[in-house]
Amino acid sequence: MNAPVLTPSIDPRDRGGPAQPLLSVSGLVKHFPVRKGLGGQKQVVRAVDGVDFETLKGETLGIVGESGCGKSTTAKLLMGLIERDSGEMLFDGEAVGSRALPWRAYRRQVQMVFQDSYASLNPRMTVEASIAFGPKVNGVPGRQAVERARGLLARVGLEPKRFAGRYPHELSGGQRQRVNIARALALEPRLVLLDEAVSALDKSVEAQVLNLLLDLKAEFGLTYIFISHDLNVVRFISDRVMVMYLGRVSEIGPSDAVLAEPAHPYTGALLHSMPSLDPDNRTQVALLAGDPPNPIDPPPGCRFNPRCKLAAPVCTQVEPPLDPVAPAHRAACLARQPGSGHPEAPAALAAA
Amino acid sequence: MTAPVTAASIALDGAVATASPVEAEAFVPSRGFWGHVGHRLVRDPVAMAAGAVILFIVAVAILSPWITPMDPYKGSMLRRLRPVGDATYWLGSDELGRDMLSRLMVGARLSLFMGVTPVLIAFAIGSAIGILAGYVGGWTNTILMRTIDVFFAFPSVLLAIALSGALGAGIFNAIVSLTCVFVPQIARVAESVTTGIRRRDYIDAAKLSGASALTIMRVQVLGNVVGPIFVYATSLISVSMILASGLSFLGLGVRPPEPEWGLMLNTLRTAIYVNPMVAALPGLAIFVVSISFNLFSDGLRTAMEIRQ
Amino acid sequence: MLLYILKRLIYVTPVAFGVSVVCFLLVHLAPGDPLSAVLPADATQATIDEMRSAYGFDKPLPVQYAIWLWHVLQGDLGTSIATGRPVLGEVSRAVVNSLILASVATLIGFTFGTLFGFVAGYRRNSVLDRTASALSVFGVSVPHYWLGMVLVIIFSATLGWLPPTGAGPDGSGNWRPDFEHLRYIILPAVTMSVIPTGIIARTVRALVADILAQDFVEALRAKGLDEWGVFKHVVRNAAPTALAIMGLQLGYLLGGSILIETVFAWPGTGFLLNAAIFQRDLPLLQGSILVLAMFFVLLNLIVDVMQTALDPRIERA
Numbered sequence: 023m024n025a026p027v028l029t030p031s032i033d034p035r036d037r038g039g040p041a042q043p044l045l046s047v048s049g050l051v052k053h054f055p056v057r058k059g060l061g062g063q064k065q066v067v068r069a070v071d072g073v074d075f076e077t078l079k080g081e082t083l084g085i086v087g088e089s090g091c092g093k094s095t096t097a098k099l100l101m102g103l104i105e106r107d108s109g110e111m112l113f114d115g116e117a118v119g120s121r122a123l124p125w126r127a128y129r130r131q132v133q134m135v136f137q138d139s140y141a142s143l144n145p146r147m148t149v150e151a152s153i154a155f156g157p158k159v160n161g162v163p164g165r166q167a168v169e170r171a172r173g174l175l176a177r178v179g180l181e182p183k184r185f186a187g188r189y190p191h192e193l194s195g196g197q198r199q200r201v202n203i204a205r206a207l208a209l210e211p212r213l214v215l216l217d218e219a220v221s222a223l224d225k226s227v228e229a230q231v232l233n234l235l236l237d238l239k240a241e242f243g244l245t246y247i248f249i250s251h252d253l254n255v256v257r258f259i260s261d262r263v264m265v266m267y268l269g270r271v272s273e274i275g276p277s278d279a280v281l282a283e284p285a286h287p288y289t290g291a292l293l294h295s296m297p298s299l300d301p302d303n304r305t306q307v308a309l310l311a312g313d314p315p316n317p318i319d320p321p322p323g324c325r326f327n328p329r330c331k332l333a334a335p336v337c338t339q340v341e342p343p344l345d346p347v348a349p350a351h352r353a354a355c356l357a358r359q360p361g362s363g364h365p366e367a368p369a370a371l372a373a374a
Numbered sequence: 375m376t377a378p379v380t381a382a383s384i385a386l387d388g389a390v391a392t393a394s395p396v397e398a399e400a401f402v403p404s405r406g407f408w409g410h411v412g413h414r415l416v417r418d419p420v421a422m423a424a425g426a427v428i429l430f431i432v433a434v435a436i437l438s439p440w441i442t443p444m445d446p447y448k449g450s451m452l453r454r455l456r457p458v459g460d461a462t463y464w465l466g467s468d469e470l471g472r473d474m475l476s477r478l479m480v481g482a483r484l485s486l487f488m489g490v491t492p493v494l495i496a497f498a499i500g501s502a503i504g505i506l507a508g509y510v511g512g513w514t515n516t517i518l519m520r521t522i523d524v525f526f527a528f529p530s531v532l533l534a535i536a537l538s539g540a541l542g543a544g545i546f547n548a549i550v551s552l553t554c555v556f557v558p559q560i561a562r563v564a565e566s567v568t569t570g571i572r573r574r575d576y577i578d579a580a581k582l583s584g585a586s587a588l589t590i591m592r593v594q595v596l597g598n599v600v601g602p603i604f605v606y607a608t609s610l611i612s613v614s615m616i617l618a619s620g621l622s623f624l625g626l627g628v629r630p631p632e633p634e635w636g637l638m639l640n641t642l643r644t645a646i647y648v649n650p651m652v653a654a655l656p657g658l659a660i661f662v663v664s665i666s667f668n669l670f671s672d673g674l675r676t677a678m679e680i681r682q
Numbered sequence: 683m684l685l686y687i688l689k690r691l692i693y694v695t696p697v698a699f700g701v702s703v704v705c706f707l708l709v710h711l712a713p714g715d716p717l718s719a720v721l722p723a724d725a726t727q728a729t730i731d732e733m734r735s736a737y738g739f740d741k742p743l744p745v746q747y748a749i750w751l752w753h754v755l756q757g758d759l760g761t762s763i764a765t766g767r768p769v770l771g772e773v774s775r776a777v778v779n780s781l782i783l784a785s786v787a788t789l790i791g792f793t794f795g796t797l798f799g800f801v802a803g804y805r806r807n808s809v810l811d812r813t814a815s816a817l818s819v820f821g822v823s824v825p826h827y828w829l830g831m832v833l834v835i836i837f838s839a840t841l842g843w844l845p846p847t848g849a850g851p852d853g854s855g856n857w858r859p860d861f862e863h864l865r866y867i868i869l870p871a872v873t874m875s876v877i878p879t880g881i882i883a884r885t886v887r888a889l890v891a892d893i894l895a896q897d898f899v900e901a902l903r904a905k906g907l908d909e910w911g912v913f914k915h916v917v918r919n920a921a922p923t924a925l926a927i928m929g930l931q932l933g934y935l936l937g938g939s940i941l942i943e944t945v946f947a948w949p950g951t952g953f954l955l956n957a958a959i960f961q962r963d964l965p966l967l968q969g970s971i972l973v974l975a976m977f978f979v980l981l982n983l984i985v986d987v988m989q990t991a992l993d994p995r996i997e998r999a
Contacts, residue, residue, distance in 0.1 A: 103578050126584050134582055142575035146407055146597035152576075155593065156583030189406060202579075209583060524700030527979045528971075529937030536971045539959035540711040616825045620941050623827055624956065639828060643945075650835040657828025665823035672819075 033243060035131065035212065036079070038115045043076040044213055044245050045100070045132075050074070050109035052095055056318065067317050069095040071269035073109070074344065077213065082239070082246040084260030084277060086253060086292070090317065092269040093249045097217045100247070101134050113213075130160065133206035137218035139198035143190040149175070149201045150186035156208045167208075174204035178234060196227035200234065207242065215247045220255060232259055253296055257281050262350075265289045268317055268325040271344055275351030285353035288326045324356065336363040407601070414677040421673020424666040431663055435482035442476035446633055455649045466652035468638065469645055474652055478659055481633035484545070485660065488627060488634070489615035492549050496556035497607040503557070504564020505599060509572050509591050519565060525558035534617050538626040548627040552617055556610055563606045567599040601678055608671040612664040619660050635660050687987055694983050701979060702754065705972040706747050709964045759969035764961045769969035772954060777973060780943070780950030784935040786871040791878025792928045798879070799886025799924075806891055814883055821880020830873040830945040837869060844869050847947035870946040874939065878931040885927050889920040922992040929985035933978040 050073040053066035070092045077083045087093050098104045100111070102118075102125050113131070116123040136142035143152055153171035158164060172182040178200040190198055199219060206214055216235070220228045232255065239246060250256050256263055257277055264274040265286065273286040284290040315321055321328050327337040332355075340362065342354040356362040415421055434441075444463075449470035456467040458474075465474040507518040525533065537551035571577065572595070580594045619636025621627040628634035630641065638656040645653045741749070753760070759769035802814035838846035845866050893899065893916050902912055936951070943952030951970055958966035 098578075101578075101582055103581065129582055129584050132582075134579070136575040136579065138575055142579055144576045144580075144594055144598065147594075148406075155580065155585070159583055159585040159589055205579065520696060521700065523697050524704060527697050527701045527982075528704075528975050529934045529978060531934075531938030531940065532971065532974055532978075535940050535955060535959070536708060536967070537711070539955065539967055540708045540964075612823055616823075619825060620827060623941065624944060624959075626959070636825075639831070643831065646831060646835050647839050650839055654828070654832055654835060657825055657831060660825045660828060661823065664825065665819060668819055668823045 033212065036114070040079050042079070042115050043112075044079045044114055045247075046076040046112045047100070048074045048110050050096065050099055050111070051107045052099055052104065053107055065318050068269045068320060069317060070099060070106075071320075073266070073269070073271055075264050075271060075274055077245055077247055078262075080243065080245055081261040082248055082259055084256035084263040085247065085249045085266060086251065086256050086263060087266035088292075089251065090268075091266040092317075093251075093266055094217060095269075096266070097134065097215055097247075097249055100215060101132065102129065130209055131211050132213045132215065133209055133211040134215040134217060135199070135202050135206050135219040137221055139195050139202055139222065140190060142202055143198060145190055148187050148189060149180075149193070150182075152190075153201065153205045153208050156205065160209065170208060171204070174207055175201070177207075177238070178204045180204075194227075195223055196231060199223060199231055203231075203234070203238070207238065210242075211244070213245045213247065215249070217249045218251070219248075221250060221252060228255070235259065253281065253293060265292070268315065268320055270325060271354065272326065273351075273353040273355075274344070275348070275353075279348060279351050285347040285351065285358050286326075286355045287330050287332050287357070289353075291329075291331075324354070332357045332364075332366060334364050334366070411601075411674070411677045415673060418673040418677060421670050421677070424669035424673065427662065427666040428670060431482055431666075432486065434479050435486050438476075438479040438483060442473075442479050444473035444476045446472060446476040446480045447631055448472065455645055455652060457649055458651045458655070465655060466649060468652065469641060474655060477633040477638060478635070478655065481635050481638060481656065482659070484628055484632060484634040485615065485619055485636070486663070488545065488548060488552075488618035488622075489663070490611055492552035492556055492618070493607050493610050493614045495549075495553045496560050496610075497603070499553070500557045500560025501564045501600070501603050504561040504566075504603070505568045505591055505595055507561070508565040508568025508599075509587065509595055511569070511572065515565070515569075519562070522558040522561055525554075526562070530555045530559075530613070531617065531620070534621065535624070535626070538621055543626050543629060545628055548618060548621045551621070552614055555617070556607075556614065559610065560603060560607060564599060564603045567602045568595060571595065571598050605671060605675045605678060608667065608674060612667040612671070615660060615664045615667065686990060690983055690986055694979060698976065698979055701975045702751060702972065703747070705968055705975065706750055708971065709968050710743070754972070759972070760965035762958075762963055762966045764957070764963045764966065769965050772966060773951065773970050773973050776949065776951045776954040776970070777977070779948065780936055780939055780952065783867060783870055783874065783943070783948055783950060784932055784939060786867055787874035787935055788878055788928055788932045790871060790875035791882055791931060792924075794875070795879045795882025796886050796924060798883040800890055802883065802887040803890025803894065811887070814887065818880035818884045818887075821876045821878075821883075824876060826873055826876060827941040827945050829876060830870065830942055833869050833873055834945070848949075870942055870948050873945075874935055874942050878928070878935065881931060882924065882927055886920060886924050889923055890916055893919045922989050925992070926985050926989040929981060929988070933981040937974050937978055 050070055052070040053068050056065050056067055073092070073096060075083070085093050085096065095104070099106050099109075111118040113123060113128055118128045119125055143149070147155070150168060150171045153174060154164075154167035157167035157170055162170065172186055175182045175185055180197060180200055185193070185197070185201075190201075193201065202219075219235075220231050223231060235246070236259065238244065246259070248256065248259055260277045262275060263277045263280045265272050265280065265288065267288050273280055273284065273289050275285075280289060281293065284293060315325065315328060321338070323336075323338040323340055324330070324333075324342050327333040330337065334356070337356055340356060342356045342359065342362070344352050344354045345359050347353045347358045356364040357366040358368065360368050449468075449472040451471055453463070453467055454469060454471040456463045456471075458464075458466045460466055463473050463475070465478065468474055468477065503518060503522075507515040528536070534551050534555045537554055538548050541547040541551060577590065577594060580590045585593070618627060619634070619639070622634045622636030623640045625637075625640065628637050630637065635656040639653075639660075642653040642656065757770055759773065761767070762769050762772055765772065798814040798817060802808075802811040805811055834846045837844045846869070848866055899912060899915065902915060907915075939948075939950060940952030940955050942948070943950045944956050947953065951974060955967065955970050957963070958970060
């Protein structure tokens, strides 16, 4: 690449400075209507039901949760692939979709890598054409776009001479995901959303791709939102972690804190359900019994209460707010919030 | 492999398979989808034979004005209905004493033209409608596809004859009617193929690049749907040939004295008692072309069934 | 089930409405004035205007459509220009003849189609399978009007076994189920059956091969069921689709019979349509097509409902 190595602080597109979050989301809601039978009752799946979080410039924010918790819907909402019902998104201080920052301009700065490396590449296009498509539709002349595509292929570890003219089915899963990463970078984004981007890969390939992602982040000054169900991978790559449960954020904070001393019982259960290689660390108890409740009809109060070991009567009545439990660490659990009425609630917050 | 297969070797193979260094592999010359299809089609003897027959008849049709042994329009009342194998008229002569071979050769022009043109036009229009309906979805889809359902309520022969009957006889009207018959059929296939791919991640990725809907349809969708639609369209050529000649047979297409196989079949109907072989010849020609297109289309479909 | 029928009915209504619009507009597609066929060539402008308002052609198109539809719903399809008789009567006489021919052809097609299909599906890639496949390609590729001529050449002109045209010896134009009339229906019915034979054979072959490859057949055999028992299972699973195709084919044959009916001078709807087209009898043309298309819509509905009733796998929500 001929482009100068950029760092967040000297990116000419940076408006608010390093202290301003790159993306801040508040009250994001998406309900999908479902209907049972002819003239049946209209119901909604509360896929995303009031999600707030911020992504800081230059960080990697991991989003974890079981399947069906709303991770992927959140990703699609952030990309505008589906329309949000309500909520606000600020990108570097400007409202996405406003006149100051229309969707088109926003998307040029935010790109996404999908889970299925095969489905996300057009089977009838060479990888070079797939990567060059984005720059071309954004006004980069054809030859330059192809050159950029080749440069990126080289950067993600695929020798252009060998790979540029290939079709997706002539590549391995790891190679295809490298192509997808190259395509995401072709528009020179500031934020890259990785939706289970390494989940389908073999372990050895996964490690290679994760390291590539870290290198690229440093080189291009990127910010990542990294969605995964694999806590080990999230621990490895993330600066901060957000845990989602049934369309809501249950906990968010620095990965060390969240994954070492989880404040929310759901995070704890998730961590314990991970298979461990240390025989002393193995658990025989199923901490997370059963499937998540139906998102059409979530339980009243705290949504985790039917599966929670700390559940108290108050948990079925009060919906817990996402309140601080430690500096930069927030959790939506009544048992951690003083004065919530939960028997195990602390008397007062130690240091707010 | 001749080595004894043991549980250990299976386990080892399995481990190797999942953790194989995927980045290192032999270089394969890259061949696009159509390259693969062509490669497989060439190895299909039936499809190749059918293709050769089609090419031969097309060549005869194009060259016919220069290579016919006799004047296809000039008849002789004295030499009517000569049998097949006649010294002068190799394939006999028709009810007006015109050379059958020459008329069949020239007739290929109109018959092929009237059979293929409606499918080509319908391929363009139907694909556009179907891709639009499939890609945009929602109300646009509902309105377009429900309208198309109305045309499916008519059996295609009935629709073709009703339209040509109302429009009146003539080559142009026949082509218009047949196009109207095939547009809904092709649109329905195009819509279902497009609906099948519009939710693929690569379409989402293209949307994220800021491309307009039209660009995405043209660059990303078209290449993926044109194959199946094309195969379907080739399978319609056979039907179209039969219907187009059928319209002429009924007197709704080509008008005399222009040679066209369906019309020739009609005018020779009176000759079935005198010279049945000659009377059946034009129909045989329609049959040969029709079955060739069908077999070629089948071969093309099989050749396109590639893991993608 | 009732709910399902109701749902299909709701779905069919706009289609039927669309069909009626298309049939109505057919007349207006026709070049020139729709009255030109009725009027004498030397009609004065006054006569033309008078006729226009008599037929309602001076009103705006939607109004004309509403009036026409109102009459159609009451069973009034207008009057044939050529014969001066009500279109409905002419059409229903012809429909009966066409229906007889199409039914016999469908029956032949179904019998041979399922036979070939089963044999081919059971013995895939055998000589029999190849023959059946070749026959089905032949069935869909052959111009049936030409096949009719060839059969007439062989069985009437050359061998003299069967009559070449007509529906009966008296030439009256109505077919009756007796031996003498039976000889007249053989050639057109066999000609017509070639298409459904090919299509049904192709479908049944695929169905049978598909079912035989499924796990449950293996399970049945493992349970010790003999081949006859397996065969019964295959039949039960293939029947709904095969019957549905047969029903649809009946509709296609009824609507597509015009060419064959012309070849054999069979006094059905095809023959009627042919006459209507060449006498520019637009009310007759419009009426016949409306009746045939509506019949086809209805048949589709019946097939759909029957298939759902027979096939437990389709949900009746």
